[in-house]
Amino acid sequence: MTKRILILPGDYIGPEIMAEAEKVLRRVNQQYDLELALEHGLIGGAALDVHGVPLPEETLAAARSADAILLGAVGGPKWDGVERELRPERGLLAIRSQLQLFGNLRPAILYPQLVEASSLKPEVVSGLDILIVRELTGGIYFGEPRGIRTLENGERQGYNTYVYSESEIERIAHLAFDLAGKRDGRVCSVDKSNVLEATVLWREVLERIAPQYPDVELSHMYVDNAAMQLVRAPKQFDVIVTGNMFGDILSDAAAMLTGSIGMLPSASLDREGRGMYEPCHGSAPDIAGGGKANPLATILSVAMMLRYTLAAPSAADAIEGAVSAVLDQGLRTADIHSEGTTLVDTVAMGDAVVAALDN
Numbered sequence: 001m002t003k004r005i006l007i008l009p010g011d012y013i014g015p016e017i018m019a020e021a022e023k024v025l026r027r028v029n030q031q032y033d034l035e036l037a038l039e040h041g042l043i044g045g046a047a048l049d050v051h052g053v054p055l056p057e058e059t060l061a062a063a064r065s066a067d068a069i070l071l072g073a074v075g076g077p078k079w080d081g082v083e084r085e086l087r088p089e090r091g092l093l094a095i096r097s098q099l100q101l102f103g104n105l106r107p108a109i110l111y112p113q114l115v116e117a118s119s120l121k122p123e124v125v126s127g128l129d130i131l132i133v134r135e136l137t138g139g140i141y142f143g144e145p146r147g148i149r150t151l152e153n154g155e156r157q158g159y160n161t162y163v164y165s166e167s168e169i170e171r172i173a174h175l176a177f178d179l180a181g182k183r184d185g186r187v188c189s190v191d192k193s194n195v196l197e198a199t200v201l202w203r204e205v206l207e208r209i210a211p212q213y214p215d216v217e218l219s220h221m222y223v224d225n226a227a228m229q230l231v232r233a234p235k236q237f238d239v240i241v242t243g244n245m246f247g248d249i250l251s252d253a254a255a256m257l258t259g260s261i262g263m264l265p266s267a268s269l270d271r272e273g274r275g276m277y278e279p280c281h282g283s284a285p286d287i288a289g290g291g292k293a294n295p296l297a298t299i300l301s302v303a304m305m306l307r308y309t310l311a312a313p314s315a316a317d318a319i320e321g322a323v324s325a326v327l328d329q330g331l332r333t334a335d336i337h338s339e340g341t342t343l344v345d346t347v348a349m350g351d352a353v354v355a356a357l358d359n
């Protein structure tokens, strides 16, 4: 049966990296008879320019009815001046929230070929394979009230609300425990329960659920220490589960361990395993248009889509194998380039992955 994939390239490098991911997706679609029908839509600044909003109704409707969504990245200086509620990033937050994509999986895996590209010493990072499970539709990103108000003394004050309900914590905890059970069986929950009540409850709920997973070991860490441990001894972690904002920050830090943020894919899942797939990085306005963007995070997000939502693990394995093969060939975009390797642009990297799929 045909499955519909909605492709949302977004802004700045979004269309550049997506063109390469799409090539790869089309190739495996043929090779594995996946019967995928690809559709395109607008989100972020690209949607704002055409429809006046960052998440048009038609994009949301297409996303609801698609079997899976592939997203590039949104935002950038072109829209810095627009009203807050219309910012491109609001479109991304809205689609995540509307589709209830609460479970954000961000695997930080160091390909052995990229040990030299990592900012840390080889012995600290080689063999790194950690999974950050970030809660994506709650916490301080969505808490109400929020805004910027003027106080009686005329001073302006910005405010947000950090809020987590038990059911939100429970569902992300179950996801993290389930995933850890299929890996090394260790969950480290990252919070700030020495200060923030929302995360006091977070820790309590994690503790309450842990006995349902006797094969998984639960530990806790404060977020400041976790940031430090990630760059001190990252291999101590298996699965990290954390809230929306801490997960955003820690996953960018973890990205550098793998050589570049251009290597980190992600899956954002709902309760049924339907999902949206996107690189962890942003629209990289500083390098847009120059063929400098690394498309591998988006290509690896395609592999995650095939594995988690489309039940096509062989095609997913093939893509991951092809990425490994191009790295073996010494091909590198600028962000992962090191001495003795061959510098290629975005398109050449995508072409090389497709060629590796054919071999």
Ligand SMILES: NC(=O)c1ccc[n+]([C@@H]2O[C@H](COP(=O)([O-])OP(=O)(O)OC[C@H]3O[C@@H](n4cnc5c(N)ncnc54)[C@H](O)[C@@H]3O)[C@@H](O)[C@H]2O)c1
Pocket (backbone or CB within 6 Å): 017, 072, 073, 074, 075, 076, 077, 089, 092, 261, 262, 278, 279, 280, 281, 282, 283, 284, 285, 286, 287, 292, 293, 294, 295, 297, 335
């Ligand atoms: N999921 C998303 O759509 C998403 C995620 C993060 C940031 N953003 C948005 O992107 C815009 C730029 O944000 P930023 O500069 O803070 O973060 P960014 O991730 O876009 O860029 C940070 C740095 O990483 C580099 N980089 C990012 N992706 C790369 C790639 N694929 N290959 C090579 N280098 C890459 C950039 O050149 C830049 O130097 C902002 O509008 C932000 O809100 C969007």
Ligand SMILES: CC(C)[C@H](C(=O)O)[C@@H](O)C(=O)O
Pocket (backbone or CB within 6 Å): 075, 089, 092, 093, 248, 280, 282
């Ligand atoms: C663009 C922004 C809203 C987004 C987030 O903070 O979730 C991004 O940084 C990410 O990591 O996907």
Ligand SMILES: [Mg+2]
Pocket (backbone or CB within 6 Å): 248, 249, 252, 280
């Ligand atoms: Mg981020």
